[in-house]
Amino acid sequence: MLDQVTSNAARTNLAPIPFEADAPFLKISGELPRELNGTLYRNGPNPQFEAPGAHWFVGDGMLHAFHLENGRASYRNRWVRTPKWQAEHDAGRALFGGFGRKMPDTPATTTPDGGVANTNIIFHGGRLLALEEGHLPTEIEPGTLNRLGYCDYKGAISGPFTAHPKIDPVTGEMVFFGYNAAGPLTPALSFGAVSSSGVVTRFERFEAPYASMVHDFIVTENHVLFPILPITGSMQRAMRGQAPYAWEPEKGAYVGVMKRSGASKDIVWF
Known part of the structure; x- marks a missing residue:
């Protein structure tokens, strides 16, 4: 009896899904309305390989698509084939330790792009976009979930792009920002x-x-x-092998307020 209790206590849902799957005919209890058609997309970190000390926040993005059509339900999941994911897949092991940091034994020829596209997924302006804070949006083909590449809107934007843009419910405009806009651990923001x-x-x-x-x-x-809170970034800390981000409450908290019709030069900081 004790062994059974111990076994049950050890079970957890905190584990990656180690496979990709297609389930074209999900079992349905009851009946789905035939008028209810469309796809629910989900995104989240799902490490392809374990990396010592890496936080789940930096796990590879995995997309899940639940599709309803004419009373039928289907499911598909795919890892986002980022340059990092592809390099590790080809090597058969982890090459990055998280937040773009390469492992000590990673070959010098490995891509420097440690993006994981693992935080959010949105549909806007005819594009399905997988998002995370540190990189440009990753465009996804809706049906196959194949990665089409980074979306920079024909060169109109650059740098990091928030995982949480806002879509105006009246106009449909998407508003976004990015931090570390001038490089890692810099105070520059984009808008x-x-x-x-x-x-x-x-x-x-x-x-x-x-x-x-x-x-x-x-x-x-x-x-x-724009809320600026004292979870501060420091290149000096990072170069000393310390945490790049740390809590420094003595720096205070700020909120920058800008008119949507105005310009960033007119931001007022409180």
């Missing part, structure tokens, strides 16, 4: 907007009070707010 038809209408950069991990931002009808 931009993409029309409902998928055209970049603005893109600019500005300086925050200090380098910070900026997880999200706030968009209202007339304003954009």
Whole structure:
């Protein structure tokens, strides 16, 4: 009896899915409305290989698609075939330890791109985009879940792109930002907007009070707010082998307020 209790206690759902699958005919209990048609996409970290000390936040992105059509349900999952995923797949082992950091024994010829596209997935302007904070959006083919490459809107944007853009419910405009916009652990932020038809209408950069991990931002009808909180980034710390991000409450918290119709030079910091 004790062995059974111990065995049950050891079970956990905290484990990656080690395979890709297609299930074209899911079993249905009851009946699905034939008028309910479409696809629910999900994205999340799912490490292809274990890396010593790596946090799950940096696991490879895996997409899940649940499709309903004419009373039928199907499922498909695929890893996002980022340059990192492909390099590790070809090597048959982990090459990155997380946040773009290569393992000590990783060959020098390995791609420097440690992007994982693992945080969010959205559909906007005719494009399905897998998102994470450190890189450009990754465009995905809706049916196959194949990776089509980075989406920079024909060169109109560059640098990191938030995993949490906001889509205006009235106009369909997508508003976004990016931190570390001038390089790793820098105080520069980018800000931009993409029309409902998928055209970049603005893109600019500005300086925050200090380098910070900026997880999200706030968009209202007339304003954009950028919270800068003292989870600070420091290249000096990173070069000393310490945590690149640390809590420094003495630096205080700021909120930058900008009119949506204005420019970044007019931001007021509180």
